[in-house]
Amino acid sequence: MIAACAGVIYLFIPKDEHADPIKAVDFTVELATVRTDAPYPVAAPEGLPEKWKATSVRYDEAEGKAWHLGFLDADRRYVAVEQSTAASRTYVPEVTQKAKDTGRTETVAGKEWQVWEGDKYNALVLPGKGHTTVVTGSAPKESLVEMVEALRTTPPATPAS
Secondary structure, three states: HHHHHHHHHHOOOOOOOOOOOOOOOOHHHHHHHHHHHHOOOOEOOOOOOOOEEEEEEEEEEOOOOEEEEEOOOOOOEEEEEEEEEEOOHHHHHHHHHEEEEEEEEEEEEOOEEEEEEOOOOOOEEOOOOOOOOEEEEEEOOOHHHHHHEEEEEOOOOOOOO
16 A cells, blocks of 8 residues: 555656756865865866766865865766875875876876876876875776866956956
C-alpha cells in the first residue's frame, strides 16, 4: 500500500527531465574569506566559458592550509585547482592521484609549470614560495591549460562609483 501511494505521488510531482543533475556551487564567499586568511596568494579562475561548472570548494586550515576548487569543463571532465603549504613531495602526488613529475615544463600564462602525468590525473604544478599550486584532473591537457590561463590571485578591480 505504501509503495502504491509513493508511486502515485511520484507521478504527480513535476520533474524536469532536462535539468542538469550536477549542481554548480558559488565559491565567491569562500574565496573572499580564504584570500584574507591564507598565507599565500589564493588562485581562482576568472572568465571561464559558461559551460564550465564549479562543483566543489573547500579550505582546510588544519591540513596545510589547503585550498580546493573543483570544476567540470565544457565536456564534463574534472579539473581542480589545489593549493597548499604542505610539502610538495607528498602533497602533489596526493592531489594528482599519484601522478609523477615528467621532468618537463611548459610555459603557461607567463610562468613555468611542471608537467605531471598519471594513470588517473594529469597536472600542471607551480611551486611557489612556501606553497604549491596544482591544476589537475581527468580532463585533457588543453582544459588544464585553459584553467591555468584563467587563474587570478587577486580579486577583480571594482569600478569606481
